[in-house]
Amino acid sequence: MTAKELHLSNPSHPAQITLRTYILAISLSLGPALTPFVSSFLRSKPSSKYNRKALKVLLRQELGFGGFAFAVTLSVGVGATVRHLWAGFDKKSSPDSKYIKIAKEKLAYSNLTSAQKTFVSYALSSAIGILLLQKGRRRSNIQNTPSRTLDLTLLLFVRAVDALVQSFVYKRSSRVRVRERSSNVEHRPDLLRQRPLNENHQRVRIDMRRLTARIDALVFWACSARIMWCFFYQPDRLPRSYVKWISALANVDARLLRALRLMYEGQWSYTQGYTSLPALLETYANDLGFPGAWGSPSVLPSVGGQKADIIWNELGVTGRSGVGGLPCELVHGGVGSQIGLAGSCTANAGLRAARALVQSMAIYLPVHFFPVLLTRPKSLLRPHHIVATLISALRSASFLTSFIASYWYAVCLTRSLLLARVFSSVSHDFWDGPYGCILAGCLSCGSSIWIENGRRRGEMTLYVLPRAIRTILPDAWIKSGNRGVLAAERLVFVLSFSSLVATAIHRTDSLRGLSRWTLAFIMNGPDTGFWKGRTSVDPSIPVTPDSPAER
Template sequence: MSKTGRDWLKHVPTLPDDPTHPAQIALRTYAVALSLSLGPSIVPFITAILFPKARSSSRTDFEALKRVLRRELGHDGFAFAITLSVAGGAALRQHLWCALRDQDQHENPNSTGTPDKQNSNNSNLFSSLADISNSLKGCVSWLTPVQQTFISYLLSSTVGIFLIQAGRERTSRLNAQARSSSQSLTSPTLDLTLLVLVRALDSLVQTFILRRPVSPVGASSGEGSNHAQKTRAGVEPQLVYERLEKEKVKRENDIRQQWTSQVDAFVFWACSARIMWCFFYEPQRLPRSYVKWINTLANLDGRIIDVLKHIRKGTWSYIAGSPQHHRLLQASAVDLGLPAAWGDPTVLPAYGGSIANEAWKKLGVFNRPGVGGIPCEILHAEVGSSLGLTSSCTANASLRTLKGFVEALAIYLPVHFLPVLLTRPQILMRPHRLLQTLGGAVRSATFLSSFIGLYWYTVCLTRSLVLAKLFPFVSHDFWDGPFGCILAGSLACGSSIWIENGRRRGEMALYVLPRAVRACLPDAWIKSGNRGVKLAERMAFILSTSTLLTAAIHRPDSLRGLSRWTLAFVTNGPNAGFWKRKRQDPSMPATPSIPPTPFLLPQVR
């Protein structure tokens, strides 16, 4: 390289070493946000390149790729807007308030925060500007650091939500034009807002529940004396006292978190019940990707879901028949190699008892004594067909549970091992830690597979094995309706959360809660597109984002799970918090008489 080139490089600004510098925060935030938004969007294009035969010309061509890149890399893309919200707030927090404080002290050394009126003889315009400036200066003296941080992120996240909504609305408008359809009035950022809102509310609850950790000696006073002076001041005994106090705080917080895990389990149970009920009857209330994922795990014929919806509407009935939709289950029965009459509502018994037994003799069904409704063979589909167990409800639930366990294990193995590989891979060399991590993955897979098995078996217990036999006079329009077996299965499946680890219950509850809240909001209100809905969503996003980012700086112990991991990395860098074990400060005196406690190490929740 020439001398001129080397001289030019000297003038190029370098990235500051401080991980909390706004430039460093901006780089980390943009990398994380872009991976979350652009990563899933380019998967179809990568698939089209690897498998050219399955390529879709309309969705994976070059023009579609340009639209995706424009959406995600533009100034109104998700990555840039989130980076502006996070890094912009950090810049305001680090520079705005310091500049105002320095200016206030320079101009008014004896100022107490009262606005200056020296410019009262100037024109009205300059007087107003001076009043605003002096008011901001005065705020510095009575606003706490937490309030200053919150206001900084409040300003930056306001700009961020406007950018995100503008970009998503433009994309929605272009997609509607390409499909020659009307643009949806539902906010494209609603799911993101609910996600942030739930995490922020959880942070507030955790702040209220958990005791604040003890601050180290001299952390707030900024004392800079040497070790000998600290010893004469009696700091070493104070360190011992602080270590004991930290252990006490840890014990109290552990007890409180045990109670919190029970509340988390209840929240998950209630949310999963609502979500599963909506999956069958109102799937439009749930994200499409979530509906697709549940449908994959459920492995249920879509025509059965259609029949369940018709039963709810009264257009498919065991009592009144179904003139327009009676062929739905007949087609399913034929596809399974069963008589078409097994899916005909006009011949299926509506009630149990002796009437049902006579009907089953005519239809050739011998495994439903005393109950009516659709034969279980149609619901079970091909599960257990190779073993000749399609008519067994117990075998159906067991086989589905086993299949779900294998699929869930493939999901949870990376979930449990990747964080360890990214942070402390060396601990996997210890056999007991390796088995502990593997046991966690098996436990999580057992939870998810039990979720599936409980749903199926509860449905069969309700409509075939127990309740329908106890009450044969109740029509199967009820047992197969929205408040019969479907409701019973929805209420039962979420109880599998008690299998999961107590700390992971909270993360699971926070995962399903935004979707359950979305499923409870009135459709008419969400799809109205009026200004009141937009304003409410914007306020929720701004306040929630500011709360989360403020908590990440001042109360990181109030964050849990993914929000704690992500915000710790974004705001403090990869060497902060539980991303890397902190080394002991050499300036602090050692206390070998008291061994280090687990509380002193970062706790992943």
């Protein structure tokens, strides 16, 4: 570091980094936590759950030493200070006292690169930070519950691994560029002046982007399939807010979800005509305006064929000749009943898609316009920028719409329209079970990610991946709370945190999306990264597909 870089007025000074970190961290922790309190105070009858006493407890927890803001600020601020002091050893004007010599020897000064020094500096501080964070969360933890810091650890782990993958992918493109520049200088120097980026390098660069996009799409597809399957059968493995959000978009009656879980647990069977809750779907059918027998496994046919058709005629069910199982009207939840299409699978998927499109636009319009208002408000004065932003929002909304519609149609194709008809002798204990229509829907919906553009596709993948990883971790291991589990989480947290910060400082091009913008703001201030709308990168290294430089 130069003397200018070590000056307090420099945005990279530890004091400024610490201040920006605390402002951002306290906003992220207190903002969502205070929202229900504010809404409760504004009501004519405030909720007893969000009273002044609860608010004091919340503020004491979030503003204390074990709160998220303090722990993260300490991890970043102390690490920046250690790195700042360590950099002072490089100055020739520094006093060559015996203490400085001892410090140099202890820190293996002559053997560490700048990036390694950064990693070590933040590893020391983040180790203290995770200890404080876990201690603060443990005070409000009840016994045998998952770690309260696990979601944060997984988020950092996923972002750190993504940075390594991006670095590997784009280093290959960089090496190709360096080799071809050397070849051009040796054989055709005029080509280097006329075409600094030749066609072969451009092709390699495009191939790298396509490879990254395919990796993102594949990971998102696998993660969304796992998350959706857990939503139906193991919702406790997902965050409660995530379950509520999926429930709102899926629009599935809780009784139907309960029946699916009973089937998964072996407490609901068409073949045995058995259920542990006989009135569960019978009352559901009555509420939809259909006979209660339509929801009874002891009455419904377990397989297709002529016997199933006889039962359907007796029950007054139309459109299910050749197949068994629950009538489509109940699976669709009454969607289309007002226009006489409650049993139509196509109408069900289409109407749900239309509803999802309206909901999705309400979600994505602020997501696409708010960053523009923050960073480039004048661009909204130009009509073509408004149209481009609207198209981008519509594209994102189409992704979510396709996600929902493809799920429902895959369910209907499996249990009613195609597979159950072709294999009519297979019981609907399978077709309506966890590895039948539900699995088909879970496997199909994630393919809608290809509708999204490359930048958002990558960011959405990084959003769902930590949640998917959480669902495959053994509950017994997570809830045990023993020292080995805590130590493993602490190690992952420290390594991931330190790697991300070191990457943000020394290899910014390997970060993307929120990781890149957030760390650019923390380390360099509001005049860089997301907040400025552009970022400086090494011209010899291709920028990532989602960087502002390529917009």
